[in-house]
Amino acid sequence: MAVAYLRNHMYKRRDRIVVFRVTDEEHQQLQQACESSGNRNLSEFVRLELLNRVQGRKAARANIAGLERRLSELEATYVEAMKKIQVPAFHGDPNAGDLT
Secondary structure: OOHHHHHHHHHOOOOOOOOOOHHHHHHHHHHHHHHHOOOOOOOHHHHHHHHHHHHHHHHHHHHHEEEEEHHHHHHHHHHHHHHHHHHOOOOOOOHHHHHH
């Protein structure tokens, strides 16, 4: 899902700027990750990584919502099944049917 999003937006004009500060150590970590990933530059690498994370979270939220919906359906099915198999309360002498 995220890959399709990025492929569709890869060649769009980018005229907005996002700025954030990092330490020397963080910059070095990002630079090493960028080089090992084969991206053209650090800016592209950070942008793609961030967008992948955002899209991944969207997908995770959608999956969670689907699981919650399914869990509610299963709970309702369980309640209905328990109502159908519930044995009526015994009235009268509790030892009357005992064959022991």
